[in-house]
Amino acid sequence: RTVYVNGEYLPETEAKVSIFDRAFLMADGVYEVTSVLGGKLIDFEGHAVRLERSLGELDMKMPMSREALLEVHRELVRTNEITDGLIYLQVTRGAPGDRDFLFPDPETTEPTVVLFTQSKPGLANSPVAKTGIRVISIDDLRWGRRDIKTVQLLYPSMGKMMAQKAGADDAWMVMDGKVTEGTSNNAYIIKDGKIVTRELSTDILHGITRAAVLRFAREAQMEVEERSFTIEEAQQAEEAFITSASSFVMPVVQIDGTKIGDGKPGARTARLREIYLDESLKKAV
Numbered sequence: 001r002t003v004y005v006n007g008e009y010l011p012e013t014e015a016k017v018s019i020f021d022r023a024f025l026m027a028d029g030v031y032e033v034t035s036v037l038g039g040k041l042i043d044f045e046g047h048a049v050r051l052e053r054s055l056g057e058l059d060m061k062m063p064m065s066r067e068a069l070l071e072v073h074r075e076l077v078r079t080n081e082i083t084d085g086l087i088y089l090q091v092t093r094g095a096p097g098d099r100d101f102l103f104p105d106p107e108t109t110e111p112t113v114v115l116f117t118q119s120k121p122g123l124a125n126s127p128v129a130k131t132g133i134r135v136i137s138i139d140d141l142r143w144g145r146r147d148i149k150t151v152q153l154l155y156p157s158m159g160k161m162m163a164q165k166a167g168a169d170d171a172w173m174v175m176d177g178k179v180t181e182g183t184s185n186n187a188y189i190i191k192d193g194k195i196v197t198r199e200l201s202t203d204i205l206h207g208i209t210r211a212a213v214l215r216f217a218r219e220a221q222m223e224v225e226e227r228s229f230t231i232e233e234a235q236q237a238e239e240a241f242i243t244s245a246s247s248f249v250m251p252v253v254q255i256d257g258t259k260i261g262d263g264k265p266g267a268r269t270a271r272l273r274e275i276y277l278d279e280s281l282k283k284a285v
């Protein structure tokens, strides 16, 4: 596999990053995951805009223009012959050559930019979309700026392990009695025919898939309510689902062992998945 590191395309075994890189020492970096379907990028624009925002919130700048970034994505898709899969992009504050809590001078320390691909044949036809996933609830113990897509993923990783140990697929995190989001996705329920998902704030990641799904839902005359909800309300909902760049729209059929509806993926969730995939593919670059 060919990867991109700081301006170079290299075999993955030859790619190197300094041990002083601030992402390695302090999780001082941000990332994006963009899906590839039929060799094209889904919502590249959305991911590029969020990347710029994440970097800005941490006093970092885009390492290259949006056009140049798109070209790197495309080159990796071509070289690695990706039909369906994901592109991972990470930008860190770089390697100042020593360990210090203070940010290094951006004039002398260049950011580290890494991109690699993951091939996932049949990504959009996952059989899981037909059966749905089971989630457990856990306390949300992450830091308070979840709107910045940083590489600090230890707690979400622990959450997925807790889910696996409990025989589930993922965890929904709960703060002050209300669901924030999934470990790597946004959380939704459908109640009284309305799509309910937590409002945007620093408490959740502003999902690129979330923005697209809500836009498509409104265009299809489905009602949307942006507000938080409890696990109990979710367990009594008509349907439940998650969204993310890698899972698109994925039904949730069980929460803490309680079946949602009849325990099968809901019809409106299935329709939203279809609309999302259709519309996003039309705009793919």
Ligand code: PLP
Pocket: 033, 181, 182, 183, 184, 185, 186, 204, 205, 206, 207, 208, 209, 210, 243, 244, 245, 246
């Ligand atoms: N929430 C969290 C915590 C995430 O890590 C992710 C994706 O990685 C999402 C939500 C979904 O965001 P997106 O739709 O942009 O992939």
